[in-house]
């Protein structure tokens with residue numbers, strides 16, 4: 358008799374669209390908070406993009422710029438290249454830590470909400486989806502802003518320094534490629550950063566989640 | 572087994588031990604109880620007596636250290652994650668002292684969330700959600716966010732949400748604990764009305780004596796044990812004599 362399960366069924370897995378809807382709403386309503394969380398991504402990606410763009414501007418000018426500018430840049434580049442790789446790696450690392458930290462905070466803050474959702478019938482996978490999606494969107498928006506800010510800043514600075522020759526010399530197609538790469542890196546990092554907090558949230562027993570006082 | 576006598580909740584020697592640092596704390600020391608379909612049960616006891624812990628065990632929100640919990644004669648420990656989620660979604664409705672509404676969602680969205688989890692279409696859940704909010708007297712607050720509602724109104728939303736998927740059991744942990752006297756009374760009579768109208772079993776952990784009037788049976792808990800069980804007839808008698816004394 359103890360094994361009689363006929364009056365119990367299995368919970369259905371919700372379509373991704375539902376998780377999308379809920380995470381989107383949650384982000385929109387916590388807009389300013391989300392922006393602050395996103396700050397880490399913006400900074401990291403802006404930095405990355407500024408280095409990419411500097412590289413492109415320099416390459417373009419070496420090839421197509423005036424002889425004077427070309428030699429100037431070649432001299433400068435020799436010393437900075439290794440250092441730049443180091444800086445980019447560091448900035449990406451800071452990015453991951455920042456996002457994990459922000460997501461952990463967001464999870465801790467919402468223990469009760471997660472517990473409640475589990476009481477109402479949310480599966481662990483749903484909680485996973487919710488947090489990963491939120492992070493995905495934050496990563497996307499943050500990276501986009503970062504690309505615009507980082508790329509824009511360097512282009513402006515180059516224009517001021519080298520004048521109009523920058524524009525014809527600039528490899529625009531390559532720039533688009535780098536921008537896309539930075540965008541993808543930002544999103545991937547955001548999702549990776551959310552992995553640990555999301556798993557923490559998903560595996561929590563509801564009773565435990567509800568106990569946390571706010 | 573005959574339907575009329577079926578226990579909707581049954582526990583057998585349920586024990587729960589919490590390990591705090593190195594010291595084990597026995598919050599439940601062997602709870603045995605049987606609750607029949609349609610009953611209105613109060614679990615009474617002082618703070619720290621183990622009411623919430625028992626609430627969590629009965630609701631499938633936490634696992635006992637020892638003993639068994641049966642919901643509709645199914646051993647909860649035997650269920651996998653999907654079955655447990657289904658149980659929480661369909662069989663049980665939860666009401667908490669702190670309301671626990673999702674702050675970013677409107678009253679209606681809060682009420683329809685369990686229906687979403689149950690896979691109901693948005694049109695159906697919408698109309699049912701509105702219906703339930705009307706039932707608890709909040710027909711005009713459908714689009715309000717929790718923070719735009721009073722405590723009593725928030726708890727009404729929570730009551731409507733608990734009923735979303737027509738559960739067999741509504742579990743309430745100190746549902747009046749954060750409410751003033753009058754609002755608390757309103758919530759209690761609302762629960763009693765739903766218990767009668769919808770024939771839903773109500774199990775409420777509380778130390779609110781206002782609950783005594785409406786309960787069919789009361790389990791008095793002290794220090795992790797059921798101290799005694801009182802039937803409605805006995806309670807009425809007591810309340811009657813109390814009123815008699817006052818007059």
Ligand SMILES: Nc1ncnc2c1ncn2[C@@H]1O[C@H](COP(=O)(O)OP(=O)(O)O)[C@@H](O)[C@H]1O
Pocket residue numbers: 568589590591596597598616617618619620621622623624625
């Ligand atoms: N998660 C937990 N970890 C450690 N101790 C707990 C936990 N939950 C409850 N307790 C302890 O178990 C006892 C019973 O608590 P609880 O069930 O919350 O009582 P009540 O709801 O009747 O006030 C208390 O001593 C409490 O401190």
Ligand SMILES: [Mg+2]
Pocket residue numbers: 622623624744745
């Ligand atoms: Mg309690």
